Amino acid sequence: MKNKFFYFLLIGQFFSYLADVFFIVALISIVFHLTHSTVVAGLVPIFRVSAGLLSGMVAPLIIDRYNPLAVLKFSNLLQSILFLVLAICSLYPIKQIVVIPFFLILTFLLSFFEGWAAPIRNSLVPNLVDKNELLKANSLLSTLDQSVQLMGWFLGGYLVVFVGDTKLLWVTFIFSILSSMLFFSLKNQVVFGSVKQKAELEAQEKRPWNSLKEGWETIWRLPTIRAIFLMDFLEGLVNAVWIAAILFVYVRDVLHKGEEWWGFINASFFLGGIVGGTAIVALGRYTNSYLRFFIIFGAFTISIMTFVFGIVSNPIFALVLSFILGAVTQLRDTAQQTILQESTPEGILPKVFAAKATMMYATFGISVLFMGIITDVFGVKSTYVVAATFIGIAGLSAIFQMKPVFDRSAG
Structure with missing residues (x-):
C-alpha cells in the first residue's frame, strides 16, 4: 500500500481510538469519584449508545448535504473542542448537581459526532488502496483497533492511578488534536462515487426521506x-x-x-x-x-x-x-x-x-x-x-x- 493518505487515515484512527478509550476511563473515574455511584457511572455508556443510535439515523442527511470528507474533518475537530472543554472544566470545582449533567451532555455530543465520522472513515478505505489490497488494509485497521483495546484500557487505568483523571483528559485532548491534524491532511481529491452519483445525491438534498x-x-x-x-x-x-x-x-x-x-x-x-x-x-x-x-x-x-x-x-x-x-x-x-x-x-x-x-x-x-x-x-x-x-x-x-x-x- 503506497498511498500515503491511507497511512494518514491509519495513524489518525490510532490516535482517535486512544483518545476515545482514555476519555471513557477518565470520565467514569471522575463521575464515580464525584457521586460514588455505579448507577450514575453506568449512565456514561447509556448516553454513548443512545447518541450513536441517533447519529447513525441522521448521518445520511449530513453525508448527502455536505462533502463526506469535510464532515469527517469537521466532526473530529468538534470532538477535539469538546475534549478541551471537558479538560478545562475538570480543573475547576463545580457543584456536583451541575457537573454530572454537563459531562453527560458532552459525552452524548462526542458520541453523536463520532457517529458521523465512523461510517465515512470506513468508506474511505476503498478510495485509498487498490482492490487487491483492500482485505489487508481492513485487517490493519481492525488489528490497530484490537491493539488499542488491549493496551488502552490498561494504560488508561494506569494513568488514572498515577497522574489522575484530570490530567488524563488533557492527554485525551492532545491525542484528539493529533488525530484531527492527520484527518485534515487527507486531500479533497478523495471522493465518493462517480459524477453521476454525485448529481443524484445533490438532487436528493430536497428529499430527506430518500x-x-x-x-x-x-x-x-x-x-x-x-x-x-x-x-x-x-x-x-x-x-x-x-x-x-x-x-x-x-x-x-x-x-x-x-x-x-x-x-x-x-x-x-x-x-x-x-x-x-x-x-x-x-x-x-x-x-x-x-x-x-x-x-x-x-x-x-x-x-x-x-x-x-x-x-x-x-x-x-x-x-x-x-x-x-x-x-x-x-x-x-x-x-x-x-x-x-x-x-x-x-x-x-x-x-x-x-x-x-x-x-x-x-x-x-x-x-x-x-x-x-x-x-x-x-x-x-x-x-x-x-x-x-x-x-x-x-x-x-x-x-x-x-x-x-x-x-x-x-x-
Missing part, C-alpha cells in the same frame, strides 16, 4: 449485503454475553474465580484478534479468494466456541477459547467489511455503514436486556447456549442467502 432510506434500500436490494446484515442482526441480539456484567457472573459461577479473570478473558480475546489480524495481513493475497468461506466458517466456529466457552469450567481452557474466538472473529469481521466495501456502490457506502451502526446500537440495547433476563432466570450457562444458537442460525442464513462461497463477484 437520504434516510437509501442505505437500507441498498442493503435489501443486494443479496450479499443483505445476508451480512441479517447475520449481524442475529448476532447483535446476543452480543451482550460479552459485556462485563454477564462475564462477571460467568467468572464467578462457572469458573469459580475472582473478578480479575474477566480482565484476563478480555485480554485473551483482544490478543487473539491481534494475532488473527496479523495473519491476514501476512497472508492477504492468499486469502482474498475465500472471503465468503471465511464468513460462513467463522460464524459456525464462533457458534461452537461460544457454546463450549459457556459450559467449560477450566479457567485456562476458557482463556484458550477466548483467544480462538478473538482470532476467528477478526477473520470473519474483516472478510465482512471487505465484501461490504466491494459490493456497495461508492456513493452509497457511507450510508450503508451508517445503517449498520444504527442496527448494531439498536440490537445491543435489546441484547443487554434479553441476555440479562436469561442470565437471571435460567443461569449464565444458558445465556451462552442461547448465544451460540443464534450465531449458528446466522451462519445457516448466510449459506442460504449468499452466492457460492468461492464466487467473489459482488452481490
Whole structure:
C-alpha cells in the first residue's frame, strides 16, 4: 500500500481510538469519584449508545448535504473542542448537581459526532488502496483497533492511578488534536462515487426521506449485503454475553474465580484478534479468494466456541477459547467489511455503514436486556447456549442467502 493518505487515515484512527478509550476511563473515574455511584457511572455508556443510535439515523442527511470528507474533518475537530472543554472544566470545582449533567451532555455530543465520522472513515478505505489490497488494509485497521483495546484500557487505568483523571483528559485532548491534524491532511481529491452519483445525491438534498432510506434500500436490494446484515442482526441480539456484567457472573459461577479473570478473558480475546489480524495481513493475497468461506466458517466456529466457552469450567481452557474466538472473529469481521466495501456502490457506502451502526446500537440495547433476563432466570450457562444458537442460525442464513462461497463477484 503506497498511498500515503491511507497511512494518514491509519495513524489518525490510532490516535482517535486512544483518545476515545482514555476519555471513557477518565470520565467514569471522575463521575464515580464525584457521586460514588455505579448507577450514575453506568449512565456514561447509556448516553454513548443512545447518541450513536441517533447519529447513525441522521448521518445520511449530513453525508448527502455536505462533502463526506469535510464532515469527517469537521466532526473530529468538534470532538477535539469538546475534549478541551471537558479538560478545562475538570480543573475547576463545580457543584456536583451541575457537573454530572454537563459531562453527560458532552459525552452524548462526542458520541453523536463520532457517529458521523465512523461510517465515512470506513468508506474511505476503498478510495485509498487498490482492490487487491483492500482485505489487508481492513485487517490493519481492525488489528490497530484490537491493539488499542488491549493496551488502552490498561494504560488508561494506569494513568488514572498515577497522574489522575484530570490530567488524563488533557492527554485525551492532545491525542484528539493529533488525530484531527492527520484527518485534515487527507486531500479533497478523495471522493465518493462517480459524477453521476454525485448529481443524484445533490438532487436528493430536497428529499430527506430518500437520504434516510437509501442505505437500507441498498442493503435489501443486494443479496450479499443483505445476508451480512441479517447475520449481524442475529448476532447483535446476543452480543451482550460479552459485556462485563454477564462475564462477571460467568467468572464467578462457572469458573469459580475472582473478578480479575474477566480482565484476563478480555485480554485473551483482544490478543487473539491481534494475532488473527496479523495473519491476514501476512497472508492477504492468499486469502482474498475465500472471503465468503471465511464468513460462513467463522460464524459456525464462533457458534461452537461460544457454546463450549459457556459450559467449560477450566479457567485456562476458557482463556484458550477466548483467544480462538478473538482470532476467528477478526477473520470473519474483516472478510465482512471487505465484501461490504466491494459490493456497495461508492456513493452509497457511507450510508450503508451508517445503517449498520444504527442496527448494531439498536440490537445491543435489546441484547443487554434479553441476555440479562436469561442470565437471571435460567443461569449464565444458558445465556451462552442461547448465544451460540443464534450465531449458528446466522451462519445457516448466510449459506442460504449468499452466492457460492468461492464466487467473489459482488452481490
